[in-house]
Amino acid sequence: MEVPTIFWVVMTAIAAVIPIWAWHMLNKLWLRPKRLEKLLIAQGLRGDPYKLLSGDNSKQMYMLKMQQEAKSKSTGLSKDDAAPRIFSPIHETINQYGKNSFFWDGTKLHVVITDPVEIKEVLSKMNDFPKQKLNNPIAKYFMTGLASYEGEKWAKHRKIINPAFHLENMKGMLPAFVESCHDMISKWKGIMFNSSLDGTCEIDVWPSLQDLSRDAISKTAFGSSYAEGTKIFELLKRLGYLILTTQRYTNIPIWWLLPTTTNKTIKKIKRDMHNSLEGIIEKRKKAWKNGETTKDDLLGTLLQASNIETQGQENMKKTNGMTTKEVIEECRLFYLAGQETVADLLVWTMVLLAKYPEWQERAREEVLQVFGNQIPNFEGLTRLKVVTMVLNEVLRLYPPATNINRALEKDIKLGNISLPAGVHISIPLLLVHHDHDIWGDDAKEFNPERFSEGIAKATKGKVCYFPFGWGPRICIGQNFVILEAKIVFSMLLQNFSFELSPTYAHVPTTLLTLQPKHGAPIILHRLY
Known part of the structure; x- marks a missing residue:
């Protein structure tokens, strides 16, 4: 009699746990990502829609293909374009949706930040914008x-x-x-x-x-x-x-x-x-x-x-x-x-x-x-x-480094955007360094003369060079x-x-x- 009793206790416990686990997974893999996405879209941000289990996987695969093609077809170091050509989801997202955009990395929602004023706030307030935690155990070791x-x-x-x-x-x-x-x-x-x-x-x-x-x-x-x-x-x-x-x-x-x-x-x-x-x-x-x-x-x-x-x-x-x-x-x-x-x-x-x-x-x-x-x-x-x-x-x-990432642990107001906890922030350092709106028409050219009067003068006091x-x-x-x-x-x-x-x-x-x-x-x- 004792063995069946234990058996039914275990089965009852499992039956009680399964719905909780199922709800947790549903929330993690669908409800929460879609809720975050909806909040950002309502504030005017754009990006690829979230897809179950894949995030922006299709875009990442496309970027991987582009990277391989670029590596097989070496680009010349042009006088008019000395800047490197880097392919990544964040670069493609900005090209497609503009600077006010977001992209997915699995279930992680990344908001792209390129405005020097907002960059300054993110990088100066380390307690509000802590570093993103790494998933890769080897990367964590490094x-x-x-x-x-x-x-x-x-x-x-x-x-x-x-x-x-x-x-x-x-x-x-x-x-x-x-x-x-x-x-x-x-x-x-x-x-x-x-x-x-x-x-x-x-x-x-x-x-x-x-x-x-x-x-x-x-x-x-x-x-x-x-x-x-x-x-x-x-x-x-x-x-x-x-x-x-x-x-x-x-x-x-x-x-x-x-x-x-x-x-x-x-x-x-x-x-x-x-x-x-x-x-x-x-x-x-x-x-x-x-x-x-x-x-x-x-x-x-x-x-x-x-x-x-x-x-x-x-x-x-x-x-x-x-x-x-x-x-x-x-x-x-x-x-x-x-x-x-x-x-x-x-x-x-x-x-x-x-x-x-x-x-x-x-x-x-x-x-x-x-x-x-x-x-x-x-x-x-x-x-x-x-x-x-x-x-x-x-x-x-x-x-x-070409990007800087931060992770929000609480709701934050950044500029005109209200960012909910759980959102990640991506600062495309490389793109900010090459932004024509900041550096002028020769932004991608090699021109050391722009620093002839120092960094502060070249950046006009903005946080656009870091x-x-x-x-x-x-x-x-x-x-x-x-x-x-x-x-x-x-x-x-x-x-x-x-x-x-x-x-x-x-x-x-x-x-x-x-x-x-x-x-x-x-x-x-x-x-x-």
């Missing part, structure tokens, strides 16, 4: 640390990390930048010596610039431990590849739990990376306890500021510090974000200066006037007006990126002139950041 935190935890970590990017510490990074760049230049001259008698050779500079940025970050992050740090890049590279190959499974939660070969590889890479970083940190902590001087690199700053202590057999931390795990997350984020951003800026600057020799020569004249053939110094770098103009224009045309974000969450490492880029190009311009190879195929592609799909073959000419 975007941890300061990039993912909100509220008090974000404020605490930002305060701890800030000293690493203060002026004096930035000055201390110059030797690492110079050394890394010198190694790359020596390598290129060696290739030139072995392959040509006239001081000319063709090199795909993209891999070399990636190696340079990795090497420089390893030195500035871990100081004397940079050789160990370079191993982490190989792990990051492999993990990044796995992100691209598993994107199709993002919306299938159970996939990440399956014991596939890919998932086993992912877990091993994450474990190896954690162990490598933890080993470096433990060595530094041990040296610190033995009375060795604290390093001025990122790791030294984090450990000193976070004030991690070991008590007995357990790791403890003070209330104003970080755990070892949090230090690992910040170092990993610095590795990824710093390397990608620096390498992207370097390669696109080299491509554009190769395409526009008049600006290459203007920048070279300035560098030689300030430094001659001497190693660049911090004071001289601050006087490089033309180089700064060029870098600003490259970041306008080719920002590392390659590193804007507001409280502006990238903490932006000065690091610009400083390294100035050093690299000062040294390159001192040693080489360069032009695009006839084999160069201009196919900008968005992976984690905006990168050259087929590399960047450049013809180098040695100056002396």
